[in-house]
Amino acid sequence: MKIAFFDSGLGGITVLNEAMKRMPREDFVYFADTAHVPYGVKSKDEVLTFVKQSVDTIIQEEIKALVIACNTATSIAIAELRKIYQIPIIGMEPAVKPAIEMNRSSGKRVLVFATPLTLQQAKYRELVSRIDDMGMVDSVPLPELVQFCENLIMDGPQIVDYFKDKLDPFNLSTFGTVVLGCTHYPFYSQILSQILPSHIQIVDGSKGTVNHLMQVLQDSDQLLSTGDGHVKWMCSSLDDAYIQKMTKALAFLQTVK
Ligand code: DGL
Numbered sequence: 369m370k371i372a373f374f375d376s377g378l379g380g381i382t383v384l385n386e387a388m389k390r391m392p393r394e395d396f397v398y399f400a401d402t403a404h405v406p407y408g409v410k411s412k413d414e415v416l417t418f419v420k421q422s423v424d425t426i427i428q429e430e431i432k433a434l435v436i437a438c439n440t441a442t443s444i445a446i447a448e449l450r451k452i453y454q455i456p457i458i459g460m461e462p463a464v465k466p467a468i469e470m471n472r473s474s475g476k477r478v479l480v481f482a483t484p485l486t487l488q489q490a491k492y493r494e495l496v497s498r499i500d501d502m503g504m505v506d507s508v509p510l511p512e513l514v515q516f517c518e519n520l521i522m523d524g525p526q527i528v529d530y531f532k533d534k535l536d537p538f539n540l541s542t543f544g545t546v547v548l549g550c551t552h553y554p555f556y557s558q559i560l561s562q563i564l565p566s567h568i569q570i571v572d573g574s575k576g577t578v579n580h581l582m583q584v585l586q587d588s589d590q591l592l593s594t595g596d597g598h599v600k601w602m603c604s605s606l607d608d609a610y611i612q613k614m615t616k617a618l619a620f621l622q623t624v625k
Contacts, residue, residue, distance in 0.1 A: 369430050370429060370432070370600065371391075371396050371431065371434075372398075372429060372433070374422055374423065374435070374441070376401050376406055376407040376441065377517070377518050379437065379551035380398065380551050381398065381614060382572070383578065385618060385622065387578045391591065395595065395598045396600070397426065399602045400602070401421075402605040403604040403605040406483070408486065408514055409511050410485065412485065412489075419441045420452075425604070429600070432455065432588075433581060433584060434455055435460075435581055438460065439482055439549050439550050440482075440483045440550065442459035443489045443492060458580055461492075461495060462480050462573065463576065464480060464496060467547045468500060470545055471504065474544055475502075476542060477504045478544065478546075480507045480546075481507075481513075481548055482509065482550050483510075483514065484511055487507050517617075520616060520617065520620075522555055522556070527559055541565065544567070546560070546564065546568055547571055548572040557570050557624075
């Protein structure tokens with residue numbers, strides 16, 4: 369049985385990459401909703417429909433767990449999906465809590481990058497208001513970064529200028545951590561670390577998500593100790609070129625990290 373990863377596009381590959389490193393024996397299926405990417409600038413209802421359609425297809429594979437490797441899809445659809453399907457479904461949310469903990473003693477601020485739709489949700493506002501008792505969090509939507517990523521523009525002056533422009537309103541000496549709250553964004557961790565002052569740490573949810581996934585599989589005695597580890601690539605549009613794009617994106621991550 370395989371472990372399924374789902375995202376609107378290439379973003380979830382940043383989480384798949386982490387899972388492949390930690391569980392090299394497992395077989396994976398990766399599904400990108402290429403017919404509807406990007407999600408982050410669409411309406412809640414549209415995204416809920418697209419996620420349900422995608423999961424209906426994914427579930428036809430023999431899978432033992434499903435990772436919603438997309439913060440936007442998680443915030444919109446995870447509760448609904450858990451009502452429909454019996455298999456373990458692991459979601460993602462921006463790593464605001466660990467980021468606040470990391471900065472509690474220094475009093476430094478936390479900058480959260482995510483899609484507009486994630487940041488608009490009550491789920492996100494509640495998460496922040498529950499843990500940000502000192503008002504240390506600033507949130508910035510980066511929808512264009514998803515487009516750069518989908519076009520495999522992973523570095524270069526255009527990306528540097530984009531980040532500099534988005535960071536310009538902030539006094540970065542007062543910040544301790546940047547949270548990448550969209551799975552497309554960790555493709556830019558390295559370039560971002562060169563732009564940010566060296567004291568700022570960058571965190572994303574992939575390690576925590578994979579820890580959680582492994583725990584769930586271990587608890588049900590489903591972690592494999594033998595096997596070659598394959599990835600089956602799937603997308604919602606009939607697009608062979610996109611399969612190549614996905615393997616290129618994975619190869620990019622394997623070279624930068
Ligand atoms: N990768 C997704 C996320 O983690 C969404 C990107 C998009 O489709 O806008 O939020």
